[in-house]
Amino acid sequence: xxxxxxxGQRHVRNLRHLLGxxxxxxxxxTRRLKHVxxxxxxxxxxxxxxxxxxxxxxxxxxxxxxxGPDAVFVTNPTSLxxxxxxxxxQAGCHLFIEKPISHTLDGVDELRRIVATKGLxxxxxxxxxxxPGLQQVKRLLxxxxxxxxxxxxxxxxxxxxxxxxxxxxxxxxxAHADLGGGVILTLCHPxxxxxxxxxxxxxxxxxxGCMGGLDIPVEDTADVHLHxxxxxxxxxxxxxxxxxxxxxxxxxxxxxxxxxxxxxxxARCYRADAGQWEAFPIPExxxxxxxxxxxxxxxxxxxxxxxxxxxxxxxxIEALRIALAAxxxxxxGRTISL
Numbered sequence: 001x002x003x004x005x006x007x008g009q010r011h012v013r014n015l016r017h018l019l020g021x022x023x024x025x026x027x028x029x030t031r032r033l034k035h036v037x038x039x040x041x042x043x044x045x046x047x048x049x050x051x052x053x054x055x056x057x058x059x060x061x062x063x064x065x066x067x068g069p070d071a072v073f074v075t076n077p078t079s080l081x082x083x084x085x086x087x088x089x090q091a092g093c094h095l096f097i098e099k100p101i102s103h104t105l106d107g108v109d110e111l112r113r114i115v116a117t118k119g120l121x122x123x124x125x126x127x128x129x130x131x132p133g134l135q136q137v138k139r140l141l142x143x144x145x146x147x148x149x150x151x152x153x154x155x156x157x158x159x160x161x162x163x164x165x166x167x168x169x170x171x172x173x174x175a176h177a178d179l180g181g182g183v184i185l186t187l188c189h190p191x192x193x194x195x196x197x198x199x200x201x202x203x204x205x206x207x208x209g210c211m212g213g214l215d216i217p218v219e220d221t222a223d224v225h226l227h228x229x230x231x232x233x234x235x236x237x238x239x240x241x242x243x244x245x246x247x248x249x250x251x252x253x254x255x256x257x258x259x260x261x262x263x264x265x266x267a268r269c270y271r272a273d274a275g276q277w278e279a280f281p282i283p284e285x286x287x288x289x290x291x292x293x294x295x296x297x298x299x300x301x302x303x304x305x306x307x308x309x310x311x312x313x314x315x316x317i318e319a320l321r322i323a324l325a326a327x328x329x330x331x332x333g334r335t336i337s338l
Contacts, residue, residue, distance in 0.1 A: 002074055204325040
């Protein structure tokens with residue numbers, strides 16, 4: 001684990017849950033490990049991170065790589081993802097890279113080359129691909145339930161101050177451009193799941209702003225317009241400001257409408273010929289961590305050779321290209337072609 005913040009510790013807990021003591025977990029740190037972060041996004045004061053998770057700690061990535069790990073989880077700040085992934089890939093390690101894979105395309109071609117040459121598995125951490133509600137949307141679209149897709153809208157707003165209550169949000173990577181922050185990169189999940197659901201994006205335009213008085217030097221609000229290769233058009237709203245949080249998707253087709261709401265997780269389908277909504281409940285035992293557990297099971301299956309990555313390095317690159325195009329479009333006031 002390179003990076004042992006909130007998401008890094010979540011992955012450690014899930015590995016322990018799935019494999020128990022049958023896995024050796026090491027962490028690479030460049031500063032003193034802080035506190036244990038619980039499932040409820042609180043901290044356990046005076047709790048030793050190494051002892052709690054039964055992990056071995058290194059201060060140098062090369063030293064850890066020399067020990068021959070099977071896989072490296074890249075869970076440090078966004079701006080460090082590519083350098084870390086390149087070093088780990090060069091050492092022959094399979095890769096789990098948290099989203100986005102970087103804040104720039106620099107180094108992407110080199111990583112692609114090393115991964116192909118060494119035959120490595122890469123999974124990018126876009127966990128919404130494992131959401132049962134969005135998987136149901138995918139099935140309905142594949143079945144042609146609403147006919148040809150005309151347009152798609154995503155809305156995701158969530159107040160930044162509530163994400164990591166144990167730290168000053170102004171010091172987090174999400175709030176600093178040089179660490180890969182800003183709402184477009186930090187909340188880039190829709191750019192991935194829209195490609196997965198709707199198809200390739202060919203043009204991007206955007207407007208951004210610092211609207212919330214959060215005292216951070218990055219955009220906290222963005223409206224991104226997408227033109228898909230299929231001809232469909234899309235709109236993605238992202239913000240660090242909304243209270244209460246809201247995350248939903250709507251797809252309009254010639255023969256109906258699909259909706260997904262993150263609040264209850266359900267997909268809903270309106271078929272014009274039926275003239276009514278149909279709801280698709282998710283499993284009763286579903287909770288947020290279910291996404292990450294399913295993602296971890298999948299990654300373990302991939303590195304064992306029993307499955308193929310659902311979200312590949314190429315998927316991660318394409319999502320990053322859309323996000324960077326949105327930032328460029330907002331800065332230059334023009335539409336960017338991909």
